[in-house]
Amino acid sequence: MTELPSKENAFFEWYNEVLEQAFVIxxxxxxxxxxxxxxxxxxALAAMDRILRDAVAPLGYEEVNxxxxxxxxxxxxxxxxxxxxxxxxxxxxxxxxxxxxVRLVLRPTSETAMYPIFALWVRSHTDLPLRVFQIVNTFRYETKTTRPMFRVREIHFFEGHTVQRDEQSAAQQVEKDLGSFRVIAEALGLSYLVHRRPEWDKFPGAHYSLALDIPLGEGRTLQIGTVHHYRDNFSRPYGISYEDAGGERRFAHQTTYGISERLLGAVIGIHGDSKGLVWPPSVAPVQVVIVPVPGKGPAGNLTPYAEEIEGRLRKAGLRVRTDDGPDRPGAKYYLWELKGAPLRLEVGPRESSGRTVTLVDRLGHRSQASADTLEAAVTGALERFRVELSSRARAAFLGQIEFVAAASGLATAKNVRLFGWCGAEKCGHAVDEAVGGSLLGTVEGPPPPVPGLPTDPPSCVICGATPSRWATASRPL
Amino acid sequence: MTELPSKENAFFEWYNEVLEQAFVIxxxxxxxxxxxxxxxxxxALAAMDRILRDAVAPLGYEEVNxxxxxxxxxxxxxxxxxxxxxxxxxxxxxxxxxxxxVRLVLRPTSETAMYPIFALWVRSHTDLPLRVFQIVNTFRYETKTTRPMFRVREIHFFEGHTVQRDEQSAAQQVEKDLGSFRVIAEALGLSYLVHRRPEWDKFPGAHYSLALDIPLGEGRTLQIGTVHHYRDNFSRPYGISYEDAGGERRFAHQTTYGISERLLGAVIGIHGDSKGLVWPPSVAPVQVVIVPVPGKGPAGNLTPYAEEIEGRLRKAGLRVRTDDGPDRPGAKYYLWELKGAPLRLEVGPRESSGRTVTLVDRLGHRSQASADTLEAAVTGALERFRVELSSRARAAFLGQIEFVAAASGLATAKNVRLFGWCGAEKCGHAVDEAVGGSLLGTVEGPPPPVPGLPTDPPSCVICGATPSRWATASRPL
Incomplete structure (x- = not known):
């Protein structure tokens, strides 16, 4: 294995190399x-899927295929x-x-597969809301440069679809979906922006589209998820209607919620460092690696002690592995830093005879614990690690967003641009051109608290009109 | 809902109707x-997948995609x-x-997708055995009559693939895979036959093929799984070779292990009855349904009591649902019998005031238990139910296999035919013709203990030659 390229100076080289060396893809x-x-x-992918399932279950989503x-x-x-x-x-x-x-399309997304069936499932207002999701492979014939997880032709995709009584209940569903995404991002230690995409960049067929975007350095962003309100744009052509309480036939309103494997790519891209992957514990394939460190004398009861520790941690529900291979401990430390294990337990003769363990997390924090309190010490260390990883990502997130007060700043800014926009399409395209990228849309909720930000949105960065709304722009991935 | 067709007289009508009425597919x-x-x-499908994953994990299989x-x-x-x-x-x-x-094939099975990559993963004897599996959708352009789960064009498929040092270790893997299938079948309460398929009916490219077949009534069988030994038939064209301990380059031997959604179709077909589905607890979407039975007086503390029971059973890891809809209890009993819930808890004012529950399993056994021992009573009842379901299926299985001593019996037998076969292809095709179906192959291990069976295989049912082996034949599905 060779040294990784610099993540800061050559992000995609670093990304490709870390995926290859750590054998993720x-x-x-x-x-x-x-x-x-x-x-x-x-x-890691399967762990991410479990997080998604757990996050949407309380919203009443049921899995289908x-x-x-x-x-x-x-x-x-x-x-x-x-x-x-x-x-x-x-x-x-x-x-x-x-x-x-009849020719067949490989699903690029499943509206057109599901909605003819929804038309059969939905009869009465008592059938609503209908909320289902599936986790499947979808397909897009990408002509742009492909990159693992970020832009691929077969996509591991979570897609939620709901059918609602009216526009308002569909809008409420959109908010609930956004709430579930907060839970998901929390579990992954990710900070993100929520944008309402401009009219000309909505999902095909949507009434409005909210997108979840993550800054990836050098002014780029990655769309990791979307929530769309379809109004009755699909229910009319597909005949999804219901009898309301008064006996009248109405077309349903619909929403969708999509998250792809890009989310895992973002986890890798955001948290990784010069030594390799850094997994949040929630998706780490190995959460705790135990490395036996033989001393110069006889090994004594080192192996049974390591086995006891592994057994207890496995019983506590942790994904744990003992690296008992022939390499020297230093090589194992190097390997498991590359593979991003959140926590390493070093177990040598001193630990074995004193019934202690040495804990070293992936950010380098070292501590000791007694075997009596092993489970609590390990789960505590993992939780502190998760919190610190999230804070570090939060700081990096804010450092990648830059307030731009004047049009001239759009081109020269190095980060994701945050500015006022009047909402006019003409001004939006002027932003695209100045940035050499795309207006991502208006920011939902309060803008991220970056330095120098005025309390209210300033006038439109292009035409100077007021009122304007907070908007951002970034370079293409 | 209308009455179900007779499963005995019109299996496929019953099968289609129960899937529709119970809303499985x-x-x-x-x-x-x-x-x-x-x-x-x-x-149910997801529960089956968990059973498969748990059964192959101890064999060292790792999941991929x-x-x-x-x-x-x-x-x-x-x-x-x-x-x-x-x-x-x-x-x-x-x-x-x-x-x-370059045109693309939608995978009908993944040998040709995986093996170019295995050629990169396998370098040395220390990389072996390689054992991976995936659970994916596979595709076949079926021109025959399609039936849900039994014969479909998009197939939910478990496929295990291993790479081994030599022919013998591959043969041992085949035996281990068969062992894991015994665990799977046990969890599902299924009895089955293991056949070595005749040469002319092997999997394309295999050295030999073992198939897992289940009798489905009227002399028909369903192939629910296969284990193949490929020898080096694929490793040579795909270049999967390794350096052995002596430094010599050798082609690897390979095996595969396939189980499709047919397995779930078999569970439905075998266990179901005139009232509807009968799920073994391991795959039941709802293992325990709680039906509140209001008395004539005030409901009193019926609802809190039902909620307590539900909460405790959920905490015990059971899939439990309370049917608190507006229908009368009798209609709910009918519905959950149709939907195959293994166990129903009836909770009325008497149960509530006495802190008891009434348990009725899907085979009609009724008992009482105190709330103090709720969890033990429910898990005990589910286990007794599972055992009885397996015994019932075992008896039905044996009743569907018929010893045939003479060629004339091949045509007239009503069940799966069990007979002696010399192994000659000519005699095999004569069997096919006489049965109006297929020779399934020779029976692996001892033959099923059906009435009138001699200790040793009799002479070949067609040509009279000895020695012969036990073989079976059945009608096409």
């Missing part, structure tokens, strides 16, 4: 944009939607040597 | 052979394999309007 699959999840990487293949006839029912996707979908045209009567 | 998706897993059905799209160039490397699948695969030919340079 194998990029050597012989089709561009399709990657292999290794056993190590898959454990719809087919990956969508007939062209259904796919084309909502016109804006198909326009947004028709250059991005994979077409299945043949079964064996036989041309299919 | 929605068959109304607008493409033949593609179905929707409802929230209820998906819970490979792409669903396989380039035509890789797909064609093993010639028998492609010949076995080329009329059954879906072809992806276009990305948007652009024809792809």
């Amino acid at each position: 194998d990029k050597r699959y012989p089709v561009k944009g399709l990657n292999v999840w290794t056993p190590f990487g898959f454990q 719809f087919p990956a293949l969508i007939p062209e006839t259904e796919f084309q029912k909502e016109k804006d939607h198909i326009k947004g996707f028709d250059r991005q979908v994979y077409w299945v045209t043949h079964g064996g040597a036989t041309p299919l009567d | 929605d068959k109304r998706y607008p493409v033949k052979g593609l179905n929707v897993w409802t929230p209820f059905g998906f819970q 490979f792409p669903a799209l396989i380039p035509e160039t890789e797909f064609q490397k093993e010639k028998d394999h492609i010949k076995g699948f080329d009329r059954q695969v879906y072809w992806v030919t276009h990305g948007g309007a652009t024809p792809l340079d």
Whole structure:
């Protein structure tokens, strides 16, 4: 293994190299944009899925599974939607040597697979709200540069879909979904921005689109999730209607909530450092690694002691592994720092004879604990580590957002630009051009507390009009 | 809801109807052979996946995820394999309007996706055995009649793949896989046959194929899983070789282990009855349903009591639901019998004031328990239910296998035929013809103890040659 490139100066080189060296993803699959999840990487992905499931269960979402293949006839029912996707979908045209009567689309997202069935499931107002999600592979024929987890052609995707009585209850669902995302981000130690995308950048078919964006350095951002309000834009073409309490037939309103494997890419990109991965405990494939450190004398009861510790921590529900391979301890420290284990337990003859353990977390904090209080010491150290990791990420997040008071600053700023915008499309495109990137939209809620920020949004950074709203712009990923 | 068709006289009508009425699968998706897993059905599927994961973990299998799209160039490397699948695969030919340079196959199974990567992962004998699995959607362009779970075009599929040093260690892996399947079948209360498929019916590319078959009535069987030994048939074309301890380069031997959603279909088909589904507790979406039974007087503390019970059972790790809807108790009993809940708790004023519960399992056994011993009473009742369900299935299994001593009996037998076979292909095809179905292969291990069975295999049912081996034949599903 060679030294990692500098994350600060060459983010994507660092990112590719750390994924390869830590063996999270194998990029050597012989089709561009399709990657292999290794056993190590898959454990993190599966842990992320559990976090997502746990976060949406209290909202009443139930898990389902719809087919990956969508007939062209259904796919084309909502016109804006198909326009947004028709250059991005994979077409299945043949079964064996036989041309299919109706061509099939590999789902890029599942509105058009689900909604013909929702039309059958929803009859009465008592069937509403309908709230389902699935975690599946979706497909997009990406023509841009692909990058593991950030932009791929087969995407590991959480998609929540709800059917609601009216526009207001759908809007409330959107807020609830955002609330569940706060829980998810907390578990992952991530800070993020919520944007209302400009009209011209909404999801195809949406009434409005809220996006969750994370700064990734050098003024770039990564969209890690979205929540859309569809109003009745899909329910009309797909015939999703219900009988209300008064016996009248009404079209339903709908929302969706999407989170992709990009979220795990963000975890890696945000927390990793010059030594390698840094997993938050919630998704770490190995939360605690035990490294036996033989002294110069006989090993004595070192192995049984390490086994006792491993057994107790496993019983406490932790993902723990003892590295009892032939390498010297220093090489193991190096490896498990690269692989991002949050906590290392060093167990040598001194620890064994004194029934103690030495704890070293991935940020370098070292402590001692008695074996009597092992479980509490380990869970306490993991929790302190999680909090510190979150704080560090929060500080880095704020350091990547820059208030821009005048149009001239849009081009020269090095970070994500935060400014006033009047809402006019013309001014929005002027921002795009000045930044050499994109207006991300208006900021939902209070703006991030970055230095020099006035209390109220200033006038529009382009035309000077008031009132304006807080908006941001960033460079393309 | 209407009465179910007779399972005995019209199995598939019963099967389709119970899936629809209990809302396990929605068959109304607008493409033949593609179905929707409802929230209820998906819970059973997810529970089955957990059973599979738990069964293979002790064997050292690790979970991975490979792409669903396989380039035509890789797909064609093993010639028998492609010949076995080329009329059954879906072809992806276009990305948007652009024809792809290399056409892509939607995986029918993942040998050809995984093995180019295994060739990179395996270098030395110390990398072996490599044991990975994935649970994914696979695709087959079925031209025969499709049936939910039994024969579909998108298949929920567990596939284990191992790479071994030599033929013998691969054969040992096959035995270990069979051992893990015994654990799985035990959890599901299923009895099954293990067959060595005849040469002409092996998996395309396999050295030998063992199949797990379940009798489904009227002399039919369902293949619910397979374990294959590939010898070096794939490692040679895909270049999977390793350096042995002596420094010599050798081609690896390989095995695979496949279990599809058919397994869940078998659970439904085997255990269900005239009232509907009967889930073994291990996969039941709802293991315990609590039905409050209001008396004629005031409800009193009925609701808090039911809530206490639900809370305690949930805390004990059970999947429990209280049906507090407006229907009368009898209608709820009917519904949850249809939906197959293993155990119903009836809670009325008498139970509430006496702090007892009435337990009724899905086979009709009724008992009482004190609230003090609620958890033990419920888990005990579920365990007794599981054992009885398994015994009932075992008896039905044995009743569906029939010893056939003479060729004339092959055609007239009503059940799965068990007989002697010399191993000759000519005799095998004569069996196929006589049965109007298929020779399933030779029985692995001792034959099932059905009435009238001689101790040793009799001479070949067709040609009379000895020695012969126990073999079976059944009608196509």
